[in-house]
Amino acid sequence: MALPVAITTEDKINMLMREGINKNADWSEAAHYDIRKPNFVIIHHTAQNSIQQTIRTFQLDHTKVSAHYVIGKDGRVVQMLNDYLRSWHAGRSKWGNVTDLNSVSLGIELDNNGKEPFPDVQINALLVLLDTLKTKYQIPFTNFLGHADVAPARKNDPSVFFPWKRLAEQGFGVWYDDSNLMSPPTNFNYVDALRIIGYDVSNLNAAIVAFKRKFIITDVSKELTDYDRRVLYNLYRRYF
Template structure:
């Protein structure tokens, strides 16, 4: 258990893990404010929860013991794992989201989130490729934490994969070959268009159009190499 300062608002929405922790999934709350999000996650009627919530002011709220399986990912898949809840720690980051006025994540919030991520990653030896967004593990359903989330900041701290930027080369894959490569990287490609959008939201957020172009192919090829090269 972490020694990072936090308060507790415990949720009844959890059960036993069936897998060891190997992933960290980041979400945004997607509700008008922190209080309503925390109340919802703590309500037995919601059937959802997370291990931690990080407010915009930088307060960390612990809601489910890490030893338990919080209900944050829903139907999800990543790198061969379908029971993502069992294999992951879930962190909800307070942000209204796309429905309620999506906005950048404040410095105070990131200042609390980064040490929490670092602590979790170190204790469970979670690899950078398994630090993911909700949209990565559930591309057909979710878009959080979204295109404004500063993945590059985490990458510079080796707390996420970097966006490849160096020596990019378009492999000229067909769209079908791109989808096979995307599946190999970790995504669920059951709904191909959604999977492409989720990939872009994470690794090319300035242009999320669902079109498989040369830049997308080059980025994905670089990510599949043993050591992705990026400015981050």
């Protein structure tokens, strides 16, 4: 019996590239191109108990999940896929009119079980990595998102412990101006505002909970209170 032949990364990429050639069209190769760049970053918590467990999960055949980077609690950054490859981290997802986030994003997993704070050393390592990626690929600051932002009905990561305000202060993502929380006008349509920010509002309750987990933190109920509406209006006015 023949031993299985190990497939190299190069073989695998060549195999995948062939799927991009349309057999029903003539072929005449153009001379000018490069490789498509990531335009979003999606942040996750692993919901696992160690970085070793996560690395193993992303290498096992049956799991069908991966990420470009995993960051340990000690700030160790492990890259698991080339930035130019399509990792399987976002799954079924939507942000604005983008319906396949995996195709346009980098996935970063933080080793965290979802019920604990993120150590400073881990967040500092994340900020350094984000800075590198933002500069290298010219990723717009509004395109640094959480998994729950792009899959609100399925996902809740990163948890309420994740410091989105600190990230926004460093130029990754958005935050509201808490010194100027005006009441919205009576005709303010909060569903439209959530949609314009990017949320998939087809499951409105899920979108509201995702919004509140990120910006309100202390209350993640599915009702928008007067205060929540002020925050939403402020974000909407500020960025969109």
